[in-house]
Amino acid sequence: MKLRIRPRMLIGFSAMSGLLIIVSILAILYTNRMQRNSTRILAENVTSLKSAEELEIALLDMKGLMGYYLLDGNNQWLDIFDEKKITFYTWLDSAQKRTHVEKEVTILKKIDETFQEYLKYKEEVERLFQSHQPDLAEKILIDNMRDSFNDIYNQCEELLLLNEILMNQTSLSISKDNSSINQIMVGIGIIGVIAGLALGLVLARSILHPITELVLKIKSATGEAVVEKVDVAEVSEIENLNHFVMDLVEKIKQTNQDLEQSQKMLMRSEHLASLGRMSAGLAHEIRNPLTAIKMLIFSLQKEMGNESEKKQDFQVIVEEIMRIEKLLQAFLDFARPPIPNFTSIQMNNLIRSTMTLLDPQLRNHHIRLSQKLDRDDTTIWGDEEQLKMVLINIILNAIQSMEKGGRLTIKTANIRLPNRAETVFRISIEDTGHGIPDEIKDSIYNPFVTTKESGMGLGLSITNQIIQNHHGWIVAKNNPKGGAIFTIFLPQTKVEMA
Numbered sequence: 001m002k003l004r005i006r007p008r009m010l011i012g013f014s015a016m017s018g019l020l021i022i023v024s025i026l027a028i029l030y031t032n033r034m035q036r037n038s039t040r041i042l043a044e045n046v047t048s049l050k051s052a053e054e055l056e057i058a059l060l061d062m063k064g065l066m067g068y069y070l071l072d073g074n075n076q077w078l079d080i081f082d083e084k085k086i087t088f089y090t091w092l093d094s095a096q097k098r099t100h101v102e103k104e105v106t107i108l109k110k111i112d113e114t115f116q117e118y119l120k121y122k123e124e125v126e127r128l129f130q131s132h133q134p135d136l137a138e139k140i141l142i143d144n145m146r147d148s149f150n151d152i153y154n155q156c157e158e159l160l161l162l163n164e165i166l167m168n169q170t171s172l173s174i175s176k177d178n179s180s181i182n183q184i185m186v187g188i189g190i191i192g193v194i195a196g197l198a199l200g201l202v203l204a205r206s207i208l209h210p211i212t213e214l215v216l217k218i219k220s221a222t223g224e225a226v227v228e229k230v231d232v233a234e235v236s237e238i239e240n241l242n243h244f245v246m247d248l249v250e251k252i253k254q255t256n257q258d259l260e261q262s263q264k265m266l267m268r269s270e271h272l273a274s275l276g277r278m279s280a281g282l283a284h285e286i287r288n289p290l291t292a293i294k295m296l297i298f299s300l301q302k303e304m305g306n307e308s309e310k311k312q313d314f315q316v317i318v319e320e321i322m323r324i325e326k327l328l329q330a331f332l333d334f335a336r337p338p339i340p341n342f343t344s345i346q347m348n349n350l351i352r353s354t355m356t357l358l359d360p361q362l363r364n365h366h367i368r369l370s371q372k373l374d375r376d377d378t379t380i381w382g383d384e385e386q387l388k389m390v391l392i393n394i395i396l397n398a399i400q401s402m403e404k405g406g407r408l409t410i411k412t413a414n415i416r417l418p419n420r421a422e423t424v425f426r427i428s429i430e431d432t433g434h435g436i437p438d439e440i441k442d443s444i445y446n447p448f449v450t451t452k453e454s455g456m457g458l459g460l461s462i463t464n465q466i467i468q469n470h471h472g473w474i475v476a477k478n479n480p481k482g483g484a485i486f487t488i489f490l491p492q493t494k495v496e497m498a
Contacts, residue, residue: 024188027181027184027185027188031181031184047098048095048098048099048100048104048163048166049160049163049164049167051091051094051095051098052095052156052159052160052163053160054091054094055088055091055092055095055111055156055159056153056156056157056160058084058087058088058090058091059088059149059152059153059156060153060287061084061087062081062084062085062088063149063287063291064287064291064294065077065078065080065081065084066081066122066125066126066141066145067141067291067295068294068295068298069081069126069129070125070129070134070137070138070141071295071298071299072298073129078126081122085119088115092108092111092112092115095108095159096108100166101162101166103162104159104162104163107155107158107159107162108159110155111152111155111156111159114148114151114152114155115148115152117148118145118148118149118152121140121141121144121145121148122145124137124140125137125140125141125145128140286324287325290321290324290325293321294318294321297314297317297318297321300314301314338386339469340382340383340386340466340469340470341383341385342381342382342383343381343382343383343384344379344380344381345379345380345381345382345384345387346376346377346378346379347378347379347380347387347412347425347427347490348373348374348375348376348378348412349376350384350387350388350391351371351373351391351410351412351427352371352373353388354388354391354392354395355369355371355395355410357392358392358395358396358399361396361399362399362408365399365402365403365405366404366405367399367402367405367406367407367408368405368406368407368408369407369408369410370407370408370409370410371409371410371411372409372410372411372412373410373411373412374412374413374414375414378412378414378425378492379492380425380490380491380492381491381492381493382470382490383466383470386466386469386470387466387470387490389462389463389466390463390466390467390488391427391429393459393460393462393463394429394460394463394486395408395429396459397459397460398429398431398433398484399431400433401431401433401434401435401483401484402431402432402433402483403433406431406432406433406483407431407432408429408430408431408432409428409429409430409431410427410428410429410430411426411427411428411430412425412426412427412428413425413426413428414426414492417489422491422492422493423492424472424489424490424491424492425489425490425491425492426487426488426489427487427488427490428485428486428487428488429485429486429487429488430479430483430484430485431483431484432479432481432482432483433482433483433484434483435478435479435482435483435484436476436477436478436484441476444460444476445460445461445463445464445474446461467488467490470490470491471490471491472488472489472490472491473488473489474486474487474488474489475487475489
């Protein structure tokens with residue numbers, strides 16, 4: 001039995017749609033699996049590297065405390081040492097729980113054993129000093145405790161280097177996966193073109209042949225009168241098929257973009273990890289001479305007796321050394337931001353309170369404020385103080401870019417993105433300033449990237465770190481009408497820190 005023209009078209013389009021749907025679903029499943037694996041490996045490597053960095057910083061915090069104790073005999077130094085010891089063991093336990101390879105286990109075991117030896121020397125120094133044998137106590141401090149400290153520090157450096165190697169391997173693996181996905185996308189395109197041409201030829205023959213026969217039969221029957229128009233198919237059915245296929249292609253593109261975003265997050269995490277390692281090394285190199293200087297100052301103060309004028313001079317030197325240590329600690333705090341304290345937050349209320357705080361600056365710069373906020377009952381799960389810091393950083397940048405006044409627009413909305421089951425809360429901050437220079441568009445979230453003469457370039461880097469810790473992301477672009485637009489996306493579901 002011969003099929004009519006309409007069923008033939010339906011069969012052809014169904015076969016083509018089925019082929020595209022099967023290939024597209026396989027591609028989506030494969031890319032989703034790759035994305036989950038990349039995200040999991042990224043989280044494990046970043047957490048392990050953070051534990052290694054914090055372990056080294058906790059060790060550096062203990063350096064010099066026993067030297068201070070021998071200088072003035074104040075038990076406060078012993079109390080501080082015990083606090084730092086607890087912190088060291090906390091991060092040591094965290095690092096041991098997150099080991100991935102056998103070499104990490106071996107290094108952490110050596111660190112634990114050497115630290116036990118370091119604590120034994122500390123107890124011996126304390127005992128000798130309390131037994132009125134300061135010279136012998138100082139000898140053990142210099143000869144034994146220092147060697148144990150340097151051994152532990154070198155092992156921590158080895159652990160950091162190993163974790164960086166693992167992160168680089170992960171980055172290469174993700175790059176290879178992206179290359180495979182691109183090849184799959186090209187393959188899908190080639191298959192689609194070949195399948196489309198083949199089915200098009202089949203459909204053309206199956207449709208044109210009966211039409212030609214129909215026209216010839218009508219010519220034969222009616223002489224000169226020929227039917228010029230034949231209704232073959234409804235346009236709406238083809239449009240629906242095209243819409244469905246385009247929707248699948250859009251989902252594939254969205255999944256590929258998510259993978260590229262994960263790779264960018266990994267690269268930023270590697271950059272921040274390098275900064276953290278540099279911070280720890282900087283602390284080690286600067287605190288060494290500072291410790292020696294302080295010990296010499298304390299010794300000279302004891303030798304001076306009651307010469308008050310020189311004592312005041314030395315006191316000024318000690319205070320300046322303390323100020324340098326505070327600046328160094330502030331730099332280290334950037335490298336290891338605090339863990340968010342997650343609570344339920346009404347973001348619109350937080351935005352209003354932040355704008356009330358910044359209202360004087362808006363008025364001083366002659367900037368008009370426009371707020372287009374969504375429903376007030378929308379809540380998210382996050383750290384209120386850290387998210388307020390995010391808003392302040394971005395809005396202050398916008399204010400500084402509008403030197404001669406302008407308009408600041410803040411919009412919020414609840415949206416649902418492709419390939420995401422949950423809704424996200426979107427915050428859009430638009431200004432009419434200078435916009436983002438082209439040369440820093442791809443690096444504005446890196447530390448020390450700034451166009452200001454007096455700025456350090458840490459604001460947007462800290463902002464991006466906070467948003468990532470809230471499992472969100474930020475997008476920056478220039479407004480075609482002038483100015484910049486920063487868009488923040490935050491999940492509304494409850495999240496937990498890794």
